[in-house]
Amino acid sequence: MADQIIPFVYMLGILLLVLPAFLQSNSKLKQFLTNLSIWIVIILIILTIIYFFN
Secondary structure, three states: OHHHHHHHHHHHHHHHHHHHHHHHHOOOHHHHHHHHHHHHHHHHHHHHHHHHHO
């Protein structure tokens, strides 16, 4: 159980560190949605790689 909680806490910590600058730099909605979709794709790729190697 702890081996699943620790990566989640790290991911949440990174999100909290990156989110304010991300929101400030993406003041326009179209730019925000484009960058958000890129981040979602990156996270999905990382989670897929982790899933297949475990």
